Amino acid sequence: MIKLGVLGVGDLTDKMIRGLSRKGSGAIQFLLSPRNEVKAAALAKDPGCTVMSSNQDVVDGADVVLVGVRPAHLAELAQHVSLKPFQPLVSVVAGVSTKDLSRLFGDRDYSRVMLSCAAEINRSTVAVYPANSKAAQLFAPLGNVVNLETEREFELGMIAACMNGWFYFLVHELQQWLTEKGMPLESARALVFSSVEDCVAYARYKSSTPIDVLGQSIATPGTYTAGGRDVLIEHDGYAAWRAACDHVFNQLVCDKR
Ligand SMILES: NC(=O)c1ccc[n+]([C@@H]2O[C@H](COP(=O)([O-])OP(=O)(O)OC[C@H]3O[C@@H](n4cnc5c(N)ncnc54)[C@H](OP(=O)(O)O)[C@@H]3O)[C@@H](O)[C@H]2O)c1
Structure with missing residues (x-):
């Protein structure tokens, strides 16, 4: 013991x-x-x-x-x-x-x-x-x-830990959108979480396929998924996430140099 x-x-x-x-x-x-x-x-x-x-x-x-x-x-x-x-x-x-x-x-x-x-x-x-x-x-x-x-990798891992916290807010936003459109809270929560779980489970199953390739296989031209992704890009949705990562990493590592 x-x-x-x-x-x-x-x-x-x-x-x-x-x-x-x-x-x-x-x-x-x-x-x-x-x-x-x-x-x-x-x-x-x-x-x-x-x-x-x-x-x-x-x-x-x-x-x-x-x-x-x-x-x-x-x-x-x-x-x-x-x-x-x-x-x-x-x-x-x-x-x-x-x-x-x-x-x-x-x-x-x-x-x-x-x-x-x-x-x-x-x-x-x-x-x-x-x-x-x-x-x-x-x-x-x-x-x-x-x-x-390496310890640098570990500090980067800290950003992944922050992502875990950010995901709650992202899931909340998406759940809110559904409820504002009239969906009962329980169904909205179940659908959003289940969608995230689907994504993680399938990406783990297809462990040798790059994640963006899996995304592209769903967001094929002309699909609703592709249309929504275009809007995310247009609104700098992904860039905002990268900026948040840079912000925390700079605080953790660069400020201490
Ligand atoms: N929470 C998370 O999910 C999470 C995730 C990743 C990393 N961390 C890391 O984990 C650490 C703790 O975070 P936390 O959220 O658990 O903080 P927390 O709830 O404030 O816990 C820290 C505890 O340490 C006690 N403490 C302070 N000085 C002490 C001393 N001299 N001797 C013994 N105990 C003392 C505090 O008591 P008082 O309240 O009386 O000061 C408090 O009970 C942080 O360094 C954070 O970076 C946390």
């Missing part, structure tokens, strides 16, 4: 712990920071979770430490805990490199992992750097592991 110490019991780590508890059948013992009393107490209803009396107790009892605080809280956290020599640290903190982590927590084995809220139901993307690191083994039960070879 692995003892996983959690510093930063928040929205994301809560979902990770719930997902791991569901799939892990007791393989991980979670030692929780007491800082977020309400979340920690709710998790501690599961016998696999123990709320420790301090962050240092979390670290002292853990085989591996998972850091899940917000980036702005990381330096303060690092000042107040001393990790054990060689104790591995896994970070979900967005935009903080392994170099920055080692400046804060010393020389040790670092992994970074990026997930979505679907970790709670074991259906998250689990982007991992370094590839095949400790995090990949530990968090594989949370969904689809994507091993990333």
